[in-house]
Amino acid sequence: MSARPIAHLSRRWSFVAAHRLHVDSLPAEQNREIFGKCNNPYGHGHNYIVQATFSGPVDEATGMVTNLADLDAFAKAELLERYDHQNLNTIKPFLTLVPTTENLAVEVWRIFSAYPHAKLTRIHVEETGNNAFDYFGEGEKEVS
Ligand SMILES: Nc1nc2c(c(=O)[nH]1)N=C([C@H](O)[C@H](O)COP(=O)(O)OP(=O)(O)OP(=O)(O)O)CN2
Numbered sequence: 001m002s003a004r005p006i007a008h009l010s011r012r013w014s015f016v017a018a019h020r021l022h023v024d025s026l027p028a029e030q031n032r033e034i035f036g037k038c039n040n041p042y043g044h045g046h047n048y049i050v051q052a053t054f055s056g057p058v059d060e061a062t063g064m065v066t067n068l069a070d071l072d073a074f075a076k077a078e079l080l081e082r083y084d085h086q087n088l089n090t091i092k093p094f095l096t097l098v099p100t101t102e103n104l105a106v107e108v109w110r111i112f113s114a115y116p117h118a119k120l121t122r123i124h125v126e127e128t129g130n131n132a133f134d135y136f137g138e139g140e141k142e143v144s
């Protein structure tokens with residue numbers, strides 16, 4: 001048995017979605033204070049960019065970590081068809097979870113971690129040209 005080199009493959013997809021940052025259990029004033037313009041009751045939209053990174057051995061025969069065609073098919077079925085041109089607040093788990101991009105990155109991790117052909121190691125989500133969020137599948141940390 002020979003050891004194969006480990007490579008890291010990243011692929012990007014984009015989708016358009018609306019959202020409103022709001023916590024039902026908090027009073028309207030506090031929602032406005034925390035979320036500012038993003039608490040606007042009519043919502044607003046973003047051109048989200050999702051980048052998923054998979055890490056693994058380069059297959060000796062194909063020269064690939066995973067076939068991009070397989071990955072695209074998975075992303076289309078599991079990510080784009082779920083989110084593109086949707087209101088995030090109306091889709092699980094955001095019926096009960098604020099659709100910040102941190103939470104979106106964690107949910108996108110959950111989705112891509114089911115990809116059967118390679119190991120997911122990073123999710124990167126760009127919300128605007130100024131805001132980007134990363135999730136590496138880490139567990140919860142105690143915060144004070
Ligand atoms: N920690 C987080 N803070 C904010 C998030 C988030 O997901 N996590 N999201 C938003 C908004 O959704 C918002 O639409 C982004 O607004 P803003 O940062 O103001 O956007 P830009 O600076 O890129 O654009 P401008 O319109 O030029 O201000 C807010 N906070």
Ligand SMILES: [Zn+2]
Nearest residue numbers: 019038044046
């Ligand atoms: Zn927003």
